Amino acid sequence: NFEDIDIYKERMRRQHDMLLGSLLEKSVYTKVHSYTHLINGFAIHLTSDEALDILRNVEGVRAIYEDVKMKKLTTHTPDFLGLPAGVWPKLGGPTTSGAGVVIGMIDTGINPFHPSFLAQASNGAGRGTIVKSGKFKGKCVTGDRFPETACNSKIVGAQYFARAATAAGEFNASRDYASPFDADGHGRQVT
Numbered sequence: 001n002f003e004d005i006d007i008y009k010e011r012m013r014r015q016h017d018m019l020l021g022s023l024l025e026k027s028v029y030t031k032v033h034s035y036t037h038l039i040n041g042f043a044i045h046l047t048s049d050e051a052l053d054i055l056r057n058v059e060g061v062r063a064i065y066e067d068v069k070m071k072k073l074t075t076h077t078p079d080f081l082g083l084p085a086g087v088w089p090k091l092g093g094p095t096t097s098g099a100g101v102v103i104g105m106i107d108t109g110i111n112p113f114h115p116s117f118l119a120q121a122s123n124g125a126g127r128g129t130i131v132k133s134g135k136f137k138g139k140c141v142t143g144d145r146f147p148e149t150a151c152n153s154k155i156v157g158a159q160y161f162a163r164a165a166t167a168a169g170e171f172n173a174s175r176d177y178a179s180p181f182d183a184d185g186h187g188r189q190v191t
Contacts, residue, residue, distance in 0.1 A: 009036040016042040023058065024051050030167040043067070045167035067164060102138070102156060109182030110158060112150035119152035143179025150180075 013034040020031060020042070028051045032043040046052055055061055091097040110117065138157025142148050151158060158180035165171040177183055 009034075012036045012040055019058075020044065023054055032163045032167050033161075043164060045164065067168075104138075107182070108184060109160065109177070109180055110155065111182045112146060112155055112158075117152075117154050119154045141180060143181070144177040145181040146177070146179035 013036065016034045017031065020029065028046060028048040030045045032045055035041045035043070052064070056064060092099075139159065140148070140151035140155070140157050141159045142150070143160070146158065160178070160180045162171050162176070162178065165176070175183055
């Protein structure tokens with residue numbers, strides 16, 4: 001049941017905090033996130049190579065991965081996936097293909113005002129209604145340039161994750177948004 005899951009996840013978070021507190025001075029790290037769904041782990045921002053060495057030698061720590069910046073790439077998705085030409089019409093065309101399917105993407109953000117994400121209402125004008133599904137458990141987080149109306153029948157959920165960038169001092173409020181909004185235009189490529 002969901003209550004038991006929440007209790008378990010909170011216990012994991014506390015164990016992460018206790019482990020870190022028992023090994024490191026608070027001044028040398030910032031805990032960014034506890035992972036409690038698919039793996040038992042955490043993300044921290046370190047300011048000391050010595051602290052990294054301490055964590056490498058702790059019994060029970062299986063791996064440490066450095067967060068690295070990746071260059072953004074845009075691909076021609078159908079070619080990249082090897083999809084045959086004409087697959088869209090065979091699956092029902094733009095009106096019924098993908099009905100009920102939720103696709104999750106990790107990207108630099110999304111521009112909900114781009115025409116690609118304008119959901120058509122049943123009368124063909126303006127935004128549509130948000131699709132409610134008993135299976136989809138995502139959420140639509142609002143914020144800078146990402147109003148509540150940004151989520152519709154095309155964008156059914158959006159979140160942003162800036163704690164690591166903030167901890168590393170790389171979140172720039174004059175360029176970055178504290179919301180799922182895409183600041184550099186790349187997000188419009190994800191459809």
